[in-house]
Amino acid sequence: MIVEAGHFALILAFVFASIQIMVPLIGARRNDSVLMDAGRMAAIGQFAFILAAFLSLMHAFIVSDFSVSAVAANSHSAKPLLYKISGVWGNHEGSMVLWVLILALFGGAVAGLGNNLPPTLRARVLSVQGMIGAGFLAFILLTSNPFFRVHPAPADGSGLNPILQDPGLAFHPPFLYLGYVGFSIAFSFAIAALIEGRVDAAWARWVRPWTLAAWCALTLGIALGSWWAYYELGWGGFWFWDPVENASFMPWLAGTALLHSAIVVEKRGALKSWTILLAILTFLLSLMGTFLVRSGVLTSVHAFANDPERGLFILGLLLIATVGGLGLYAIRAPALKTGGLFAPISREGALVLNNLLLGTACATVLIGTLYPLVLDALGGGKVSVGVPYFTLTFVPLMVPLLIALGIGPLLAWKRGDLPGVLSRLRAAAIVTGIACLATILLNDGPAFAVLGVTLAVWLIMGALTELAERVRLFRGPLSASLSRLAHLPRAAIAMTIAHTAMGIVVLGITGSAAWQTERILIMSQGDTTEVAGYALTLEKVARVPGPNYTAERATLRVAAGGRPIATLYPEKRRFTNPPQVTTEAAIRTTLLADLYAVLGDRQEPAAGGQGKMGWAVRIYHNPLVPWIWIGAVIMVLGGLVSLTDRRHRVGAPSRAPVPRRPRTA
Amino acid sequence: MIRVVTYLPLAVAAILAVVFFWALSGERDPSRIPSPFIDKPAPVLDLAALDGGPRLTRAGFAGRVSILNVFASWCLPCLVEHPYLMALAKDGKAQIFGLNYKDKPDDAKAWLAKHGNPYARIGVDRQGRAGIEWGVYGVPETFLIGPDGRIRYKVVGPITNDHLKELRRMIADLAK
Numbered sequence: 001m002i003v004e005a006g007h008f009a010l011i012l013a014f015v016f017a018s019i020q021i022m023v024p025l026i027g028a029r030r031n032d033s034v035l036m037d038a039g040r041m042a043a044i045g046q047f048a049f050i051l052a053a054f055l056s057l058m059h060a061f062i063v064s065d066f067s068v069s070a071v072a073a074n075s076h077s078a079k080p081l082l083y084k085i086s087g088v089w090g091n092h093e094g095s096m097v098l099w100v101l102i103l104a105l106f107g108g109a110v111a112g113l114g115n116n117l118p119p120t121l122r123a124r125v126l127s128v129q130g131m132i133g134a135g136f137l138a139f140i141l142l143t144s145n146p147f148f149r150v151h152p153a154p155a156d157g158s159g160l161n162p163i164l165q166d167p168g169l170a171f172h173p174p175f176l177y178l179g180y181v182g183f184s185i186a187f188s189f190a191i192a193a194l195i196e197g198r199v200d201a202a203w204a205r206w207v208r209p210w211t212l213a214a215w216c217a218l219t220l221g222i223a224l225g226s227w228w229a230y231y232e233l234g235w236g237g238f239w240f241w242d243p244v245e246n247a248s249f250m251p252w253l254a255g256t257a258l259l260h261s262a263i264v265v266e267k268r269g270a271l272k273s274w275t276i277l278l279a280i281l282t283f284l285l286s287l288m289g290t291f292l293v294r295s296g297v298l299t300s301v302h303a304f305a306n307d308p309e310r311g312l313f314i315l316g317l318l319l320i321a322t323v324g325g326l327g328l329y330a331i332r333a334p335a336l337k338t339g340g341l342f343a344p345i346s347r348e349g350a351l352v353l354n355n356l357l358l359g360t361a362c363a364t365v366l367i368g369t370l371y372p373l374v375l376d377a378l379g380g381g382k383v384s385v386g387v388p389y390f391t392l393t394f395v396p397l398m399v400p401l402l403i404a405l406g407i408g409p410l411l412a413w414k415r416g417d418l419p420g421v422l423s424r425l426r427a428a429a430i431v432t433g434i435a436c437l438a439t440i441l442l443n444d445g446p447a448f449a450v451l452g453v454t455l456a457v458w459l460i461m462g463a464l465t466e467l468a469e470r471v472r473l474f475r476g477p478l479s480a481s482l483s484r485l486a487h488l489p490r491a492a493i494a495m496t497i498a499h500t501a502m503g504i505v506v507l508g509i510t511g512s513a514a515w516q517t518e519r520i521l522i523m524s525q526g527d528t529t530e531v532a533g534y535a536l537t538l539e540k541v542a543r544v545p546g547p548n549y550t551a552e553r554a555t556l557r558v559a560a561g562g563r564p565i566a567t568l569y570p571e572k573r574r575f576t577n578p579p580q581v582t583t584e585a586a587i588r589t590t591l592l593a594d595l596y597a598v599l600g601d602r603q604e605p606a607a608g609g610q611g612k613m614g615w616a617v618r619i620y621h622n623p624l625v626p627w628i629w630i631g632a633v634i635m636v637l638g639g640l641v642s643l644t645d646r647r648h649r650v651g652a653p654s655r656a657p658v659p660r661r662p663r664t665a
Numbered sequence: 666m667i668r669v670v671t672y673l674p675l676a677v678a679a680i681l682a683v684v685f686f687w688a689l690s691g692e693r694d695p696s697r698i699p700s701p702f703i704d705k706p707a708p709v710l711d712l713a714a715l716d717g718g719p720r721l722t723r724a725g726f727a728g729r730v731s732i733l734n735v736f737a738s739w740c741l742p743c744l745v746e747h748p749y750l751m752a753l754a755k756d757g758k759a760q761i762f763g764l765n766y767k768d769k770p771d772d773a774k775a776w777l778a779k780h781g782n783p784y785a786r787i788g789v790d791r792q793g794r795a796g797i798e799w800g801v802y803g804v805p806e807t808f809l810i811g812p813d814g815r816i817r818y819k820v821v822g823p824i825t826n827d828h829l830k831e832l833r834r835m836i837a838d839l840a841k
Contacts, residue, residue, distance in 0.1 A: 277674060284678070297688035311689045319682055326675040343749045352706050370681070377684045523770070600739075616772075618741075 003068055009146035010097070012103070013049035014137040016042045017020030020107070020130030024123035028153055036123040040111035043126050046133055047108035050101045057097055057146050058088050067153035070094055076159035078548045083166040084171035087160045092294060093146035095173060097288075100136050101175075102181040105131060106210070110185065111447045124192035127183070131324075132184050136315045143310045152646040160471045162549065162575040162582045168228040172574035176248060179218020180286040183255060185210040187283035188277045189327060194310040195333040199276060201545035204266035207279065211262065215255045216639035222248050223632035230625070231596075238512070238628060241390045246369040247289030254282040257355045264351050268340040271348070273333045276353070280325040285362075297373060346416040364393040398538060402506065405499060406462025411468065420580075424469060426664045428461035445514035452510025460503035467496040490645040498638030504631035511593075511624025519627060522603050534595060535559045536568070541599070541615055549573040551584075553597045554615065558588065561610050570599040571618075589626050596620040610634030702808070702816045707733075708798040712788030715770055721762060721788030721813060730759040730839045731810040732832070735785070735796065736778035737768040740804040745793045746823035747780055753829070754783035759809075760789035766796050766804050807832075811839045 008483040024039025026032070057070070061084050066072040074091040075084055102381040107129040114122050140146070147290065163169075189207045193199045225248070230238040248614045258278040264271045286367075295311025342348040375383055406428065410421045423427075435457040468474070470492060473482040485493075507582045519531045523538040530536070537556040568586035575582065588595045600616030670788075687782060688824035702708070712721045725731070734742045734750055736743040754761050763784035765773045770789055777784075790796055799808070818835050 145764070175789065273671070281674065288681075291685065295685075295689060297685065315682070315685050315689060318685075322678045326678055330672040330675050370684070373688055374684050377687050601774070 002056045004062055006060075007052040007145070009052040009056065010137065010141060010147075013046050013053065013100075014134060014141060015128045015136035016046040016049060017137055020046060021127050021134060023602045024130075026121040026129040028120040028127075031120065033119060036119050039126045039130075040195070041125050041366050042105040043111035043129065044105070044132070046530045047104035047290075047499060048180075049139075050097070050104045050396050053147075054088075054097050054101045056661070057086060057094060059084065061088050061094075064157065065153075066155070067149050067151070068146075068159050069148045069150045071569050072150055072154050072157045074160055075157040075572050076548070077156055079160060079165070080547050082167065083160055083165045084172055084426055087262065088172045089177075090160050090164050093144045093148075094141070095177075096136065096140045096144055097146055098174065099177055099181060100133060100140065103133050105182055106185050106214075106594055110188075110210075113344065114206075121192050121196060121203075121206075124195050125188045128188035129184065131189070132321070135320065139313050139317065143313050151298070159575070162573065162580045163232060165575075166225055166228060166232055168232070170570045172224040172228060174221075175217050175224060176221030179214050179216075179255075180220050180248070180251060181290065182210065182214025182217060182282070183279075183283040183286050184274050185214065186255075186258060186279040187325065191328060193276060196326045197332060197335055199265065199272040199336055201266045201269060204262045204275070205448075205647060208259070208266065209643055211255065211258055211279075211282075212639050212643055215252070215259055216636045216643075218248070218252050218255060219632055219639070220253060220453075220636050223629055224635075226492050227629050229381045229589055232582070238625065239386050241368070243341035243369050244293050245596060248280045250288065250362050250365050250369075251282050251286045253358050253365065254278060254285055257358040258282050258352050260354050260358075266350050268342065268348055269296075270338065270340045270569075271352070272338065276333060276336070277329060280329055284318070284322055284325065285366075286403070287314075287321055289314055289320050291371075300650075311596045340414065342413070343415040345411065345418050347408065347411045347413045349416070350404055351405050352536075354401065354408065356569070357404075360393055361397045361401075362662035364397065369608045398506075399451070399455065402502075405502070406439075406458045409463065409466040409495060409499070411591070425462060425465055428458065428465045431461050432458040443514075445449045449510055452506060452514065456503040456506035456510065459506065460500050463496050463499035463503070467493070488648075491642045491647075494642030494645070496638075497641060501631045501634035501638055504627050504634065506631075508624045508627030508629075508631055510542075512622050515623040517621040519619045521613040521617060523617045527614070529617075531595070531621070532593075533560060534565075534621070536597070536616070536619060538617065541604075543603075544571070546573060551576040552599065552602075554617070556597055556617075558587070558595065567593075568595070568597045570597045591626050591630075593621060593623040594625050596622055666822045671734055678788045679800060686815055689727050694787075696743060696779075703817055703819065704817065707808070707810055707816055708800075709800070710788065710795060712764070712790055712795055715763075715765055715773060715787035719762075721786050725760075725762065725786065726810045726812075726814050728812050730836050731743065732759050732761045733764055733808040733810060734761060735764045735766050735799075735801050735804050735806040737766045737804050739768065742823040743805045744780065746805055746807075746825075747783075749824040749829050750783040750788040751781055753832065753836075756833070758833075758840060764795060764799075764801075765789050766801065809835055809839075 001306045020039055020042035023042065024036050027035025027039060031609075038186050046380070057068075059065075060068045060071050061075050061082070062085070064071065064075060064077045066075075066144065070091055070093045073085045079087070083090075089092070089098040110117075110122065110125055110129065114125075132197070135557060149192060167301075172477055186207055187208070189203070193203055222245075225245070226238045241612060259276065261271050261275040261278055264273045291311070292312045294314060297311065307377050340348075357512040371385050372383050379547040385549040407421060408417075410424060411418070428596045432454060436454040439453040443449050467485075470488060471481040473481045475481075478554075519529060523529065525538060525540060527536055528537040535558070537557045537559070538558055541552055541554045544551045545551045551573045553569050553571045556570065557564060558568060568588055570586040573582045573584060574580075583598050583600075586597045596619070598618040603616060707723050707726060710721060710723050714721055720728055720825075732750075732753065750761060751757065760784050763786070765787050767790070769791075773787070773789075777787075788795065792810050793801075799806075803821060806830075807820040807824055811817050817831065817839060824832070
């Protein structure tokens with residue numbers, strides 16, 4: 001019964017979404033506040049009904065109602081509760097419901113919280129948001145009904161893929177969707193602005209917090225996913241340039257560019273047309289990611305159960321959004337008035353460079369991801385594009401970006417003084433030089449490690465110099481500097497945090513790529529091996545029961561300099577529903593480096609007594625790897641600090657008196 | 666000028682849409698990858714044997730239907746397809762050679778001792794050099810080679826029931 005109610009709620013949500021498309025659009029045209037406010041009610045109604053549908057689906061998963069096909073195919077009665085819940089979005093149908101739930105959440109938030117928005121802009125934003133919602137609700141209802149019943153109901157479900165039964169992955173999709181779908185707001189704002197034919201500082205100020213929130217969620221989602229890949233897949237790596245990883249990375253790159261170009265629109269009224277285009281493209285890239293993952297046109301470890309009909313439907317939605325969005329852009333963008341002029345060497349110029357490099361980086365990832373498909377379409381045969389391509393194209397683009405990142409924030413708006421800025425960066429340059437020399441002397445890995453460390457230190461020092469300049473550190477009493485720090489706009493502090501975090505991430509990536517030690521060997525009970533100064537002794541391998549698996553758990557004693565310091569328990573888990581083996585890496589982190597152990601297969605002695613009995617064990621020493629995720633989390637914190645900036649809370653200053661909002665809402 | 670430029674994103678998107686549409690329609694299966702080696706003579710092969718016997722070379726293919734299977738003890742899908750290779754070995758209609766790819770000889774020996782050895786001879790390719798000659802980009806891969814030394818069929822990934830049927834049919838054809 002609850003299941004049917006959920007299905008019905010989803011249909012009602014579609015009806016509300018349809019109302020949300022038409023009514024506020026007509027209202028904005030006629031400047032009719034009653035119609036426009038009806039749009040707000042529709043957006044909130046759409047959210048409420050999708051939430052009801054989502055909760056009823058979650059209920060079906062929690063009580064293990066196997067008469068529902070999605071539950072039977074993806075859940076199991078013996079699964080821990082957390083994974084029964086995360087199983088809701090661990091499959092195609094349920095994850096689409098989460099997708100529209102988050103879409104409606106953002107739409108509802110604009111309707112409920114966007115009191116400082118001009119009513120016509122808000123109405124149009126909600127209308128566009130309604131179009132996206134209606135499209136995806138139709139997709140769910142027509143091709144991927146999560147409430148489909150099977151008769152007779154199976155006695156038990158077939159279970160969730162065990163490698164997905166993991167706390168990191170339980171929350172990876174929701175954050176990712178918050179990011180992907182959150183960019184829909186930037187898209188809707190861009191379309192609404194094109195309809196209104198007006199882009200100004202106030203527009204940029206409204207778009208930025210929504211984009212920032214989506215960007216924070218996406219950053220966290222990607223970081224969670226890569227962290228999961230690192231400790232669960234047991235390959236010792238964290239990023240594989242898989243098409244689906246790329247699908248999430250492209251909107252991140254475009255979204256990062258958008259965050260920066262929106263600042264130029266807000267502060268200087270320039271780059272309007274480009275920012276609108278970026279806002280549209282960022283969401284289109286998110287949609288394209290959805291299409292690539294769910295249609296099966298590319299092979300990937302992430303591919304969902306594929307169905308050409310679904311692929312065609314999403315392609316249709318993507319096409320409508322693209323033709324609508326980019327078509328409107330093509331017609332309307334030339335009419336946008338360009339704002340302030342600026343010299344090439346200026347803050348604007350630096351941000352343009354940032355956008356060019358991020359845009360090009362995004363394009364190289366797009367090309368690498370789609371090249372096999374395009375070549376195949378042209379009859380050029382089948383190829384695969386691997387890590388070397390991305391190392392050769394993506395990494396070189398990051399070098400100038402990181403150099404410029406150290407300088408850009410210090411440049412003045414409109415016309416910057418490069419020699420002056422460089423002289424203020426003297427201290428930063430000296431520290432960077434010392435770090436560079438130290439790396440050259442100490443480096444026992446490849447040469448690129450020197451470049452990576454130098455760039456990261458330069459970036460961090462540049463960011464800190466900018467902050468020090470702002471608070472006039474060392475140029476007066478410390479208390480004066482501290483009080484200046486307390487009065488800095490939050491956005492300025494946020495920038496320092498985020499840029500420093502980027503440096504930390506670069507250090508982490510460099511460290512893991514350059515200085516990783518890997519050791520694969522067969523160990524018998526009592527064997528000792530040495531990795532990066534640690535002595536690891538295999539004490540025993542025991543069979544340990546888990547809630548829905550049995551594990552072989554190795555006990556590895558770790559000693560450094562003769563003193564025991566830790567014990568690692570890598571596991572190999574054998575699940576029964578569905579039958580699958582997963583590895584659980586054991587990681588000991590010092591925050592400076594990870595000692596990472598994976599238990600492999602049991603090795604029997606070969607016939608004739610050669611070889612020894614033991615277990616395959618892989619041990620990695622990964623210097624600086626934790627910094628990748630620490631950096632990502634700090635970056636998100638930077639985003640959150642920026643969200644609390646005063647200007648987002650008080651809204652934009654307006655010259656005309658603010659029109660009174662009708663009390664009906 | 667500006668007018669034209671603003672249509673550019675739409676144009677690029679239109680091209681991508683055509684590609685996506687093509688990718689969805691038709692018989693295209695992204696996991697099926699044809700080998701440029703089909704119907705071509707087998708590439709160079711000269712590897713030390715795992716058991717220290719005569720080297721594994723192309724000359725071994727002459728005159729009989731042969732199967733070259735790329736495997737490694739660290740590769741889980743190899744274990745999945747292993748019973749099929751054992752079945753083919755039992756048929757005795759084709760000689761089966763192994764290419765032990767990027768593996769340690771001791772590991773490979775232990776693996777074969779544990780699961781059974783379907784191979785008449787095994788070449789050791791520790792660095793994966795022969796794998797490059799043969800265009801191997803994943804383990805397992807299986808090549809069917811005719812008595813004339815030409816590659817006739819290739820399976821990427823583990824052999825399945827369908828592949829087994831196809832292999833048996835082609836082995837019978839080639840043996841005529």
